Amino acid sequence: MSFGDPSPFAECVRAAGAVLIVQVTDLDEARQAVDLGADVIVAQGTESGGHGARQGRSTLPFVPVVVDLAAPVPVLAAGGIADGRGVAAALALGAAGALVGTRFQATTEALVDxxxxxxxxxxxxxxxxxxxxxxxxxxxxxxxxxxxxxxxxxxxxxxxxxxxxxxxxxxxxxxxxxxxxxxxxxxxxxxxxxAIDLIKDLPSAADLVATLAAQAEDALTRAGRR
Structure with missing residues (x-):
């Protein structure tokens, strides 16, 4: 859930046996997500495509603050992530993973014009x-x-x-x-x-996931050698 008060819907999600994922764009929203008992929190930076906060914060400084606030709830980083280097950066910030949006619009299965x-x-x-x-x-x-x-x-x-x-x-x-x-x-x-500059082709979603994972592994390995 995102862009509004998730409180009226949280119990419905749980009653359906679904994972409660709440996207947040500021710390007030992050605190509310924690108080609601969100299973996963998505920290969205202003670099993201589509809707987001008018006066939000960039992904790099926002994600680790949400990670610290929400612990031990897993946090996904969103906004400006379009390749494996971005995924690696999200992991380095303490996120459990990344929510990638624009990059997946440019795949063969994407339901876009x-x-x-x-x-x-x-x-x-x-x-x-x-x-x-x-x-x-x-x-x-x-x-x-x-x-x-x-x-x-x-x-x-x-x-x-x-x-x-x-x-x-x-x-x-x-x-x-x-x-x-x-x-x-x-x-x-x-x-x-x-991060649209990093998108140069139209792979299948499966191939893209494999590429992101390989790139992230390479980036983390390089960082570990320094």
């Missing part, structure tokens, strides 16, 4: 930015605490820095829906994290 996978493979971290523009234009009612990191988009260029104006302009939102219907703009934003 081919244009999304292509944009991710060709994109750069500097092309991503956190914004609320596309949520507002799509009529997606996310709390103001959360923004979404996406690749560039025509409406983002048009409305950057004018979120309140866009929210109060129903005609602009209608124009967005019309442009989507006419195929003038993509139907969905390309949610992508800052």
């Amino acid at each position: 081919p244009s999304t996978a292509k944009a991710i493979v060709e994109g750069h971290g500097g092309d991503t930015e956190r914004n609320r523009v596309l949520d507002i234009a799509r009529g997606s009612r996310w709390p103001s605490k959360y923004t979404a990191r996406t690749l560039g988009h025509p409406y983002l260029d048009r409305w950057r820095g004018r979120e309140a104006e866009l929210a109060g302009d129903p005609r602009a939102r209608q124009d967005y829906q019309r442009d989507v219907a006419q195929g003038n703009i993509p139907s969905l934003p390309v949610w992508a994290g800052e």
Whole structure:
């Protein structure tokens, strides 16, 4: 669970016999997850693609703080991890593992439009930015605490820095829906994290997992020799 108060749902998850995994974007959320008895906590840094905290913290300093706060609950690091070196870094920070998002959008099994996978493979971290523009234009009612990191988009260029104006302009939102219907703009934003530069191919998910594990092992071995 993520992006909101997990309290009303925690018991339902447990009653279903499922593992209670709670993603957190700040220390208040992390404390709440611990108090709820989360089985696993995901510490999401601001480098992550898609939705996350508007005023969060970077993965590198955030993860070890959550690890210390949550111990002995296992913590997964999320945000800016797209290869085995990132996984190794997460382990070095004390995390039990990594939650990898954007990298798995660029796999053969990913349920995304081919244009999304292509944009991710060709994109750069500097092309991503956190914004609320596309949520507002799509009529997606996310709390103001959360923004979404996406690749560039025509409406983002048009409305950057004018979120309140866009929210109060129903005609602009209608124009967005019309442009989507006419195929003038993509139907969905390309949610992508800052580590997108590391994504250069479209492997199968199984091959990617094996590659991540091998790269992480190599990185940890190299670090151990120094």
